[in-house]
Amino acid sequence: MNVFFEESGDFKVGSVLSTAGEAYQVEMASGKRSKVKAKDVLLQYEKPAPEELLEQARAVAADVDLDFLWEVAGQEEFGFAELGAEYFGHAPLPAEAAGLILALHTAPVYFHKKGRGRYKAAPEQTLKAALAGIEKKKQQAIVQQGYVDELKADRLPPSMAGIVHQLLFKPDKNTIEYKALEAACNELHTTPARLMLAVGGIGSAKDLHMAKFLFESFPRGHGFPEVTVPQPPANLPVADVEAFSIDDVTTTEIDDAISIVHLDDGKVRIGIHIAAPGLAIRPDDAIDKIARARLSTVYMPGDKITMLPDAVVDAYTLAEGKTCPALSLYATLDMADWTVVSTETRAEMVPIANNLRHNDLDDVVNEETLASGEGDYPRKAELTLLWGWAQHLEAGRMAKREAFGLRPEQNNRVDFNFYVEDDVVTITRRKRGAPLDKIVAELMIFANSTWGKLMHDHGVPGIYRSQGRGVGGWNAKMQVRMLTHAAPHEGLGVDQYAWSTSPLRRYTDLVNQWQILAVAEKGVMAPLVAPFKHKDANLFAIVSAFDAAYAAYADFQANMERYWCLRWLGQEDKHQVEAVVLKDEVLRLTDIPLVIRLPGMPSAPRGAAVKLDVLRWDEVDLSIETRLLEIEAAAPAAVDFEEDEEEDKTLAGETVPELVPDPDQPADEKVEVAEAADDVDAAPPAAV
DSSP states (O other): OEEEEEETTEEEEEEEEEEETTEEEEEOTTSOEEEEEGGGEEEEESSSOHHHHHHHHHHHHHHOOHHHHHHHHOSSOEEHHHHHHHHHSSOOOHHHHHHHHHHHHTOTTTEEEEETTEEEEOOHHHHHHHHHHHHHHHHHHHHHHHHHHHHHTTOOOHHHHTTHHHHHHSOOTTSHHHHHHHHHHHHHTOOHHHHHHHHTSSOOHHHHHHHHHHHHHOTTOSOOOOOOOOOOOTTOOBOSOOEEEEEOTTOOOOOEEEEEEEOTTSOEEEEEEEEOGGGTOOTTSHHHHHHHHHOBOEEETTEEEOSSOHHHHHHHSOOTTOEEEEEEEEEEEETTTTEEEEEEEEEEEEEEEEEEEHHHHTTTOSHHHHHHOOOOOTTHHHHHHHHHHHHHHHHHHHHHHHHTTBOOOOOOOEEEEEEEETTEEEEEEEETTOHHHHHHHHHHHHHHHHHHHHHHHTTOOOOEEEEEOOTTGGGSOOEEEEESSOOOBTTTTBSOOOOOSOTTTBHHHHHHHHHHHHHHHHGGGHHHHSSSOTTOHHHHHHHHHHHHHHHHHHHHHHHHHHHHHHHHHHHTTOSEEEEEEEETTEEEESSSOOEEEOTTOOOOOTTOEEEEEEEEEETTTTEEEEEEEEEOSSOOOSOSOOOOSOSSOBTTTTBOOOOOOOTTSOHHHHHHHHHHHOOOOBOOOOOO
């Protein structure tokens, strides 16, 4: 005797060897023996042979007309044998009965299973809906395959043209467009981004990186709505100074300017003048909402996305020949020893006499010409005086760093400036600590520290940058945090540091400007009238949002700088390059700030010069493959690298490129970018 039975949702046949109560000992065609319960047996028969019956049953099931079978079944529950008699017009043969069971089992849309061998026809409306769904899926599959064929033929289907970014960066995986893209990528052994580049969905690798950033950070676009530019108070006094700024040639958001006045008693009053949009923009007004949504200007080589609309920037930038609203910090100095005798903060209109540019002055203003008095350039006397004070300020900060247990700043590093025009990149080297950079940076650090103390002393909260080792003592890592109360910034060597000098570019600075203006105008009453009070939930929310946005913007800037470094290699047709060892297998090219990892790099001292063979690079995943040619035998010179443990960061795919301050970034921010990149080496505690 043979049996046709169900086991684990599958139908099988076999020959009965023996019977024991309610179970059969069954042998399959493969020779395997199984114990089958009687309740699982659907058919018992003598002929044909098990495998032959199964083959015939499959043929019968394939020929069953499911629509006719559904009509024959009616709406009552039935057994397969009953339905077989109706459908075949006679008591079904074993092969017919088994075939009918297979047909019923494989058509759950038509028949709902109610038990072993028992079924019920689906209601008419349910069946129609299910069949419509099946037909829809069939049509979608045809459309999807058409999309796959077009993608494989390097054509972008029209239906995908408007959703390329959605497909790449935040896809709905249930859509046929995504399924087609995924299927095409699998067949072509590529990635969605590379396939979109191949079919023209994305114009270039640069467009890909830009589109990803904008999709994630500016999902509603990065354009500005029409705004009415607010005007500052009409009764501001006009300062009796001639102020000048020092910026890169590409700078349009000129936040800071400087003035010098020689007083009758031999002292000097140095003015640090900061653009004051905070005099007109108010918390929660239309422009504030725009600025708070963006939180910072986004920098990238050759371009930027400003925090404020162009009309607002134009109205408040410290442009040459204009008298501009500004928040001024005046420091009166005793020239005998550079002592700061007094400081004063006030809001006023400041005449801007000059916008000096690094690109015009860097070749003629250096340590040698400032010391010798040689050269002829604008504001020569003022720059010479400011250089002296900047050096004094730096020396004071270095002494404070040492008091915090840190080594002096490393000034032997070379910074790099990126300039992009018509998709051609120029990367120029610039030694850190150049006089013009140092003058602006030191004065801005002085202002940020002084205003941070001013807010603290008057009981007004602000947004502070703090850097310290925190838990773990002298050998713990330096951490930069944003706080709403004063705390030391050990890396910069100041007791407190509140970003306040770039309100056109950073929202934190605009917030601090409102708080400082409250102190300047109301003095001891400032805590009552300042826009943000202690433990203000809004202030905490701003700090949290700024941290997240600033990190995302910095990552994007680093990725774009890495992209342009790779473009530079192709542009300059570089096949061999020189590099320096930063740490272990981490190197940085000498001519450009491209950090790479070289697996298997032989042990070499930090700063050792090496020569590399460039094998290939990829502008999509920002990777590069090189091969070591030689390690120079000469002892490492004082090269431009930082002694830190943060150089070994994540590059694209492996480690992250080091962040190079954009030439258009605020001077004090450039300094802090360098400081934050340093895992500053602390001197061990002195023996007691």
